[in-house]
Amino acid sequence: MKFNIKNIIGTSVFLISQGMAAQFYVGVQTGIGNIQSDVKGTIAGNRLGGALKAGYVYSLTNHIGIGTGVEFSQYKQEVSLNNSSETLTNYEVDPSSSAFVYNVTTSNYNEKQTLHAIQIPLFLQYKTNINKGIDFNFRAGAKYFLPVNYKIKATANYVNGTAYYPDVNLNINDLPEYGFGGHDNYSASGEYQTKGTVMSMFELGFTFDMGVKNALYAAMFLENGYGSILDQGKDESYIGYNPTSIVDRKANGLYSTDKNAKIRPVAFGIAFGWNFK
Template sequence: MAAQIYVGVQSGIGNIKSDVNGTTQGHELGGALKVGYIYSLTNHIGVGTGVEFSQYKQDVTLRNSSATLSNFEVDPSTSAFIYSINTSNYKEKQTLHAIQIPLFLQYKTNINKGIDFNFRAGAKYFLPVKYKIEAAANNVNGAAYYPDVNLTIDNLPEYGFGGQSNYSATGEYQTKSIVMSMFELGFTFDMGKKNALYAAMFLENGYGSILDQDRDESYIGYNPTSVTDREANGLYSTDKNAKIRPVAFGVTLGWDFK
């Protein structure tokens, strides 16, 4: 029985899953850097923990590129209105950085000289550090409808209503921590008395939502003084109750110090 320290990297498909209607996600490669410690309880069973820094990247678009999305806003005179946004070729690049703290059990058994089979299962505390948005569209049109007076305004730029070409802006989602499940299945190959190479497949799944906001917002914000400089709130901000959770699978490569 022996304790071990490990360092490693993960690479694979990282997806920030969403249940926001009308959106489509494109997957990109994600990854993580990890360092940890495994304490052996028996010859076959150990308990491990550590710290990991992970990155998820993806593009999000509207399934119907000509869709108009609306929400309630209040103008500077405190009059309530329905704010409608229509865009052309809207694309949102999302980048999520997070710190993960795993706690897992490891089962290990020797299958050949210098080769061990490993299975790890447990949970991770997933703490988002920054969830950045880079939004762009060929055109953006914002219009207001005042139901009390049955009035529609779609061309009054000095009050924030009208069109804009070549829109681009950055923003950030507000987030909170969640718990993820984790599984790894792989092998260690002895590279000497004190070192071993670790190779495995991993699967991670988040529970709950990392989104933390108290009201629905327009994915492109309302600017009461201009049709330019409108904030990028992001498509996921249109539903404050949306379930936004990370899911990842791929390969892990590590180096164990016995």
């Protein structure tokens, strides 16, 4: 993947430096933005994605060109548990350095996720004239997907965190001053740690001349991420352990429960652009 990223960025920088010899474009895209995961017991819904983009297409022949640019994208979705009252287990260490099993049970847990990213595309374009002033376009290539931030807003009707110390066979269910017990109306914000990855991209559309030097571009697009954007060193409880309170618990997020989870962006929908010839 490192080889691909270096080539995408290097080629893109070179092409942008030659921008005066190319066709410039600006555009938007909108549709379904899905942050897919393989974390068991979770379900995602209300997916939405979009992007603003600008770039160049360099003509190599009358039909073939190579393009690059920069894009700013946003993904929004909601994630919850398949079983709204399921208990999830994690291992924690208390202030006295004693290890224990931390059990978290929630009621109607919901996680609103917002992911912002910068994308650097590198693609080949094929175009051919099909009627006066109308061209058929097909683009295929790759993008370097670099998350800027991946924030979450978690809520639940009820949260309960209990402890089991296996060394002494001790269960603690209600000791609020040490972070064990339950409370209503949980709400907290958090953020996932991320890293860059590579996406494939495809666009199929048409260009309509709007004058001698301008054209409208409309297309359908599909983007698929490879490799995970999650960058986490250990498994964590989706609602964190606070050794001094049951109210102020950190929102780590459902995807934090598996440090090896594959979290990847997938998007499809429609794109519109304006070409400056």
